[in-house]
Amino acid sequence: MKKILMLAPLALCAGAALAADLDAKVAEMMKTSFKANGIASLDRQVQDEIQKACSSPNDPDAATMKRLEEAQLATIQWPADGNYTGGDWKEGAKIAISGRGLTWTDASPDNNGGGCYNCHAMDPAEVSAGTIGPSLVGYAKLRGSSEEVVKYTWGKLWNAKAYNACSNMPRNGYGKILTEAQIRHVMAYLFDPASPVNK
Amino acid sequence: MRQKTIAAVLGAASVLATATAVTAQDLNFDEYRQMLADGNPAELFEMEGEELWRTARGPKNATLEQCDLGLGPGVVEGAAAQMPRYFADTGKVQDLESRLMTCMETLQGIPSAEVINGKFRQGERGKIASLVAYVVTHSNGKPIAVDLSHPKMKEMYAMGEKAFFYRAGAMDFSCASCHGEDGKRIRATSLPNITTAKCAAEGWGSWPAYRVSNSQFWTMQHRLWDCFRQQRTAEPIFASDVTIALSVFMAGKGNGGQAVWPGVKR
Numbered sequence: 057m058k059k060i061l062m063l064a065p066l067a068l069c070a071g072a073a074l075a076a077d078l079d080a081k082v083a084e085m086m087k088t089s090f091k092a093n094g095i096a097s098l099d100r101q102v103q104d105e106i107q108k109a110c111s112s113p114n115d116p117d118a119a120t121m122k123r124l125e126e127a128q129l130a131t132i133q134w135p136a137d138g139n140y141t142g143g144d145w146k147e148g149a150k151i152a153i154s155g156r157g158l159t160w161t162d163a164s165p166d167n168n169g170g171g172c173y174n175c176h177a178m179d180p181a182e183v184s185a186g187t188i189g190p191s192l193v194g195y196a197k198l199r200g201s202s203e204e205v206v207k208y209t210w211g212k213l214w215n216a217k218a219y220n221a222c223s224n225m226p227r228n229g230y231g232k233i234l235t236e237a238q239i240r241h242v243m244a245y246l247f248d249p250a251s252p253v254n255k
Numbered sequence: 256m257r258q259k260t261i262a263a264v265l266g267a268a269s270v271l272a273t274a275t276a277v278t279a280q281d282l283n284f285d286e287y288r289q290m291l292a293d294g295n296p297a298e299l300f301e302m303e304g305e306e307l308w309r310t311a312r313g314p315k316n317a318t319l320e321q322c323d324l325g326l327g328p329g330v331v332e333g334a335a336a337q338m339p340r341y342f343a344d345t346g347k348v349q350d351l352e353s354r355l356m357t358c359m360e361t362l363q364g365i366p367s368a369e370v371i372n373g374k375f376r377q378g379e380r381g382k383i384a385s386l387v388a389y390v391v392t393h394s395n396g397k398p399i400a401v402d403l404s405h406p407k408m409k410e411m412y413a414m415g416e417k418a419f420f421y422r423a424g425a426m427d428f429s430c431a432s433c434h435g436e437d438g439k440r441i442r443a444t445s446l447p448n449i450t451t452a453k454c455a456a457e458g459w460g461s462w463p464a465y466r467v468s469n470s471q472f473w474t475m476q477h478r479l480w481d482c483f484r485q486q487r488t489a490e491p492i493f494a495s496d497v498t499i500a501l502s503v504f505m506a507g508k509g510n511g512g513q514a515v516w517p518g519v520k521r
Binding site for chain 2: 089090091093097110157161175183184185186188231
């Protein structure tokens with residue numbers, strides 16, 4: 057009995073060392089098993105802090121999540137003039153529908169879609185809507201357009217990880233998937249009373 | 256009805272790229288799969304593969320009839336259901352495609368580089384796809400039975416599991432972003448939750464498959480390559496460790512489930 061008790065901590069240490077060893081091997085494999093192709097360069101294989109922290113079936117502890125979220129929040133670029141409007145919901149619809157961009161078969165890293173419909177329902181008339189994210193049907197109708205809601209939504213679109221460090225939603229602004237002008241159009245798609253999202 | 260379903264299936268093919276109005280009823284693909292059950296177009300590839308297996312080719316002008324897929328030289332029956340597996344002669348864990356590549360190199364003298372640096376559906380890599388169709392047909396209906404006991408298999412499984420959750424690339428995706436929860440869809444396309452044994456078996460055990468949307472036969476290497484493309488990573492190298500590790504993870508997780516080979520997909 058005593059013997060087992062004494063052995064246990066040793067076994068735990070060995071376990072931790074093996075796990076670190078495995079992580080290092082995997083990180084190495086994620087580089088050596090790939091090659092650069094066009095705009096999809098090898099630096100994509102190296103993880104940033106968020107990607108590293110969110111690469112297991114379970115999220116990190118609450119304190120770590122909070123620390124990560126604060127760092128992501130600091131990356132958000134708010135509109136310089138404090139004005140979130142000015143977008144065109146029709147342009148926003150096109151961006152929301154298009155899932156194009158940033159693969160190794162795309163020639164340019166620009167002019168990407170937001171791929172919102174891959175994960176969200178938005179216009180209730182569009183049946184081909186994914187379910188990875190929550191439904192955004194009636195977005196402004198349900199939530200209103202208070203400064204708080206508008207600001208949060210801009211932030212969420214710019215860097216979704218600021219509000220949930222391990223969100224499945226891409227970081228559109230921070231990750232240079234969408235430009236500020238495109239985010240403005242998507243904002244209009246979500247908030248304009250004339251947008252089908254709010255009909 | 257028949258025509259309507261075909262149109263929906265074809266339309267849903269490019270879900271990630273284009274908007275397609277699909278009614279909820281059309282999201283069901285099973286009906287279409289059933290229609291094809293008696294005549295899977297993959298049979299053409301299977302026949303070509305069988306022919307290739309028996310044809311003397313390459314600088315050494317030899318057939319593949321002495322190729323050892325793990326059950327002894329020339330044994331095709333049931334071999335695919337037990338792959339990937341550890342092969343002592345190469346000291347490596349290999350999936351069916353990388354094992355065929357080894358056989359082509361050692362028996363026929365066809366350099367592996369030709370396959371690795373080639374393109375899907377072309378040249379020697381295209382020939383491997385036909386050989387895959389031939390070999391998997393002889394495991395159709397069998398339970399997936401991958402032996403994970405060898406230390407290298409254990410290690411590959413562990414690395415595959417890690418790789419499955421490894422977030423990277425322009426959109427922070429991992430395989431789990433799209434295949435980590437039950438009942439999710441990307442647009443109209445259902446996503447299997449590969450972290451469950453049932454869906455791992457369905458996913459692993461239904462590729463290679465004939466893709467109705469583009470009339471192409473795709474191997475698992477091809478499938479993984481396209482998932483990595485959608486994941487926005489750099490391009491995975493053919494038969495590289497990550498593709499083998501993920502295959503061991505999926506096949507191992509799906510152990511006991513039934514292989515339906517070759518599959519039919521949209």
